[in-house]
Amino acid sequence: MLALVVFLLCAASTISASTKGVAAGLRLNNNQLYKFSYTTEVLLDRARGSREGSTGYRISSDVAVHLVWRGPSSKDDQLMQLAISNVRLDPAAKRPEKKNVLHGSSTESILGKNKLAALTKPFLVHLKNGKTKAFYSYWAEPATIKNLKRGLVSLLQFQLHSGKVVENDVSGRCTVQYQETQGQVTRTKLLETCKSSETGFTTHSKVLGVSKKSSSVTVFRLEGGFIKSAEAEETHMLAVNARRSAATKVSSRQTLVLVGKEAGPPETAGKDVTGVVKSIDEKLAAVGIAAEKVKSKCKGCPSLLEHWQAVQKQLEPASLSKATAPRSFLALIQSIRKASKDEILKVLKSASKTTLPQAVDAVTSSQTPASLDAMLEFLNFTDAKGLVLQERFLYACGFASHPNERMLQALLDINKGKIGSRDIKESVVIIMGALVHKLCLKGSCNLPAVMQAKKLILEGPESTKDEMEVQMYLLALKNSLLPEAIPIFTKFAESEVGSFSTIALTALQRYDVGLMTSEVKQTVNRIYHQNLRIYEKNVRAAAADVILSSNPSYMEVKNLLLSIGNLPHEMNKYMLSKIQDILRFELPASKVIRQAMKDMISHNYNRFAKVGSSSAFSGFMARSADLTSTYSLDILYSGSGIMRRSNMNIYGSSNGAMLHGLQVAIEAQGLESLIAATPDAGEEDLESFAGMSALLFDVQLRPVTFFRGYSDLMSKMFSMTGDPINVVKGLILLTDHSEVIQLQSGLRVSSEFQGGLAIDISGGMEISLWYRESKTSVNNRGALVVAGNVTVDMDFLRAGVEVSFETEASLDFITTVQFSEYPFLVCMQMDKAAFPFREFLSKYESTSTGKIVTSQRSRKQLVPGSEFPLHQENSNMCKRVFDSSW
DSSP states (O other): OHHHHHHHHHHHHHHHHHHHTOOSSOOOOTTEEEEEEEEEEEEEEETTOOTTOOEEEEEEEEEEEEEEEEOSSOTTEEEEEEEEEEEEEEESSOOOGGGOTTTTOOHHHHHOHHHHHHHTSOEEEEEETTEEEEEEEOTTSOHHHHHHHHHHHTTTOOOSSOEEEEEEETTEEEEEEEEEETTEEEEEEEEEEEEOSOOOBOOSOTTTSEEEEEEEEEEEEEETTEEEEEEEEEEEEEEETTEEEEEEEEEEEEEEEEEEEEEOOOOOOOSSHHHHHHHHOTTOEEOOSSOOOOOOOOTTOOOHHHHHHHHGGGGSGGGTTSTHHHHHHHHHHHHHTTOOHHHHHHHHHHSOTTTHHHHHHHHHHHOOHHHHHHHHHHOOTTOGGGHHHHHHHHHHHHTOSSOOHHHHHHHHHHHHSOOSOHHHHHHHHHHHHHHHHHHHHTTOTTSHHHHHHHHHHHHGGGSOOOHHHHHHHHHHHHHHTOGGGHHHHHHHTTOSSHHHHHHHHHHHTTSOGGGOOHHHHHHHHHHHHTSSSOOOHHHHHHHHHHHHHSOOOHHHHHHHHHHTTSSOHHHHHHHHHHHHHHHHTTOTTHHHHHHHTTSTTTSSHHHHTOOOSOEEEEEEEEEOSSOEEEEEEEEEEOTTSOEEEEEEEEEEEETTEEEEEEEEEEEEESOGGGGTOOOOTTOTTOOOEEEEEEEETTEEOOOEEEEESHHHHHHHHHHOOOOOEEEEEEEEEEEEEEEEEEOTTSOEEEEEEEEEEEEEEEEEEEEETTTTEEEEEEEEEEEEEEEEEEEEEOSSEEEEEEEEEEEEEEEEEEEEEEOSSSSOEEEEEEEEOOEEEEEEEEEEEEETTSOEEEEEEEEEEEEOOEEOOOOHHHHHHHHHHHOTTO
């Protein structure tokens, strides 16, 4: 009871203090007119600044404020009127007349008579205890004008005591921290907490994505408890994670300074706020304090069809290795995102046979409802002749930066219908797995379409006896990375079908180490050590990779070491090379391997002096403060000298995030009969086969078969031209970040960061019985463009900055094997040709009158080519293969 009495007394004293003169926030005196000078400006530049200075503009004005009505129960319940006058527009930074887009223009000529009249028309604000309860203006006013008024109101909202509160203002609903000191209040808005009606999207991969750092601080200086000045500074920095120098900075400043007081109009009589507002002007309405969306209108912009006609030459297949291709691709996506289904269909129907696949890439990558509808209407999946376009559509879905449930549902519907090509049927299901993974990453795993797709691919492997269909479902599960799929992979890892085992084991290697249960580890150890039956070498090698990448125990590593010396010759050499590569490259398993190697039984000359041509090697492709790129090359041969498996991987890591950028695996089996050799144990009855599988940006693609069966092999042998077989070719949207940044000033910044890649990956295999030589090749060609654009568009005035970089590169991996003698000679080459690297900075300002000022800077350099280093044994072997005088 005593505690309750004390609480009531404290509450009463607080109320009494509030009513007797201690203000909660801004409090106006009766019959007083307050005159302020107000300035708001926005500056755009690259993050580290530039020599020519920032682009942007400043809006200055006078502001008059007076009390209209005060609530009878509290002095802090106030309705006040604000009137903006003497509006001026200036560049945010000093510049010569030639580069001043505002030179010679008046405020009225830029804003227009109607917008200027709307901006200077008085409006009302209802403040209660220092917080905005309502903002009264006119619905007919342009949204940009109302937003500017809302920005001014944000400088009148504050509290006089420290603490953390949730407030509503032009930015939305945000958590705000107040810190009160003598004569000053600092308001820090936690921008990451702001909730507004604006929606955006970003790339799911952190390595390919964009990071943002923001701050908003307002300092109120007080005199006698009243505002003497208010200064707000808000900054937003956006940077490409893989190259943080490609970054933009938005700086917004607001300044409100009290310049004088004079006698003002008397209060308006009334019982409540609503009645008082109506008595002043019936057209005034509570229009909300949060910013309104502004639809920008592009004056004089070409139609989508005109845009396509202007860029289609850059999208011809012969031009895809040039940076102009992905740059045109990115620009086309922006146009498609604003277009209707009918406009998009016109482009698809007008495209030539050679440019149509690139148009399909662009339309699908746009990821709008209209673009998806257009593609589904344009493509006929019952027609087997349309395989190329259908697969380009499916791959673009797989690489989608922000897929939604509707895209996945479209694939489910296609899968239920008639599909003319078996290859397309496989790709549809495989890509479903990739979409399931991306949607689950966004927290959408329980959406109906996702649940339906999960059921399909989880039950798929057991629902059919067709080996190709089982493989299709396993690859879909490999893409999905569903934890529920781990028991399925564990079961199929011990399958008698080698391809099932290899897919299952390589899929298990992609999971987080924490999901590798004791059951999984026991299974992969059984496979490697052949406890239950004999397995193919490439299956055992895949099992070893899983063991060594899954936080192996001391005994697991020791048993692996003890197995070396008891394996087939080439398997011995492969495992030895794998262990040495882990130690040299300081991979996570290196510590426990070093502990196990202290035991001389498992680490001795007899085990570690095995000869052979198989190898495993890892190295750095590039290292910087932003991105580390590594490569690995694993190659396993049969005892007869024919390549069994070749695996090339490229990884990228940034800020702790990892991206499997590329994997190209070539497998061959059952070819010993060509050279009258004896197959290795467990591989006597394998069908002749060679094929290639690619994983690109964490998405497993449909494998490609070179030949299957002895008769197919013989026909290919005699018709072989040496020309590579295409695995994937097209345009990929790698980076895709779009958002609207609502500034506290009421201005809005549109941010668009996009990265496009034109890629061509092909591979081939040649066998010469006459020269007893085989050659496998993997050729990678690509052109990359990444551009970041931030724009402030107010209809009457526009400013923006774009940072971008581009490059064109090639990477070839060639393996030459001479099996005329044993040990056979093997030479691996990984070559990177010299490539250009270009950076650009563009700035632009324009007015509604059509006047435009732009500036551009660029920097170019040529990065020298190189041959990536492999182990010394490979260098010696290459000398013997290519130097006849050896």
